[in-house]
Amino acid sequence: MTFRVEQxxxxxxxEAHKIYSYFCSKGxxxxxxxxxxxxxxxDNRTGASYLDSEEGCVxxxxxxxxxxxxxxxxxxxVKTSSxxxxxxxxxxxxEAEYLKYLLGGVFDKSYGLCMPVLSVCYFRD
Numbered sequence: 696m697t698f699r700v701e702q703x704x705x706x707x708x709x710e711a712h713k714i715y716s717y718f719c720s721k722g723x724x725x726x727x728x729x730x731x732x733x734x735x736x737x738d739n740r741t742g743a744s745y746l747d748s749e750e751g752c753v754x755x756x757x758x759x760x761x762x763x764x765x766x767x768x769x770x771x772x773v774k775t776s777s778x779x780x781x782x783x784x785x786x787x788x789x790e791a792e793y794l795k796y797l798l799g800g801v802f803d804k805s806y807g808l809c810m811p812v813l814s815v816c817y818f819r820d
Contacts, residue, residue, distance in 0.1 A: 730818070731818055735759060736757065738758070738809050739807050753778055754778070760796060769788050770785045771786045771788045772785045772786075
C-alpha cells in the first residue's frame with residue numbers, strides 16, 4: 696500500500712510547457728519515458744464508485760486493471776481516498792485472472808459486484 700499526496704492543477708498547453716521547461720532548467724529529469732497507459736475501470740450497476748468520486752465522498756475507491764507502457768503485464772489496482780489520505784494497492788495479474796475480471800467482474804466489500812464500465816487509453820510523460 697502506497698500513501699500518496701496529490702494536487703491536480705488544470706493548465707493549458709502553453710502553461711504546462713513553461714512549467715516543464717522551468718523545472719528542466721533546474722535539473723529535473725523524467726523518471727519514466729513517454730508511455731501509453733491502458734485502464735479498464737469497474738463499477739457497480741448504480742455507478743456508485745463514479746458518483747462517490749464526483750461528490751468527493753470519503754471513503755471512496757477506484758477499481759481498475761491497468762497496463763503501463765504497452766507491455767503485456769497487467770495490474771489490478773484499487774485506489775482509495777479516505778480521511779487518513781490516499782493510497783493505492785497494485786497486484787500483478789495474469790491473462791486468466793484478467794479474463795475472469797473482464798467476464799465475471801470484481802466483488803468489492805463497499806460496492807458489491809463491479810463490472811467493467813470504461814476503457815481509457817492515453818499517453819503519459
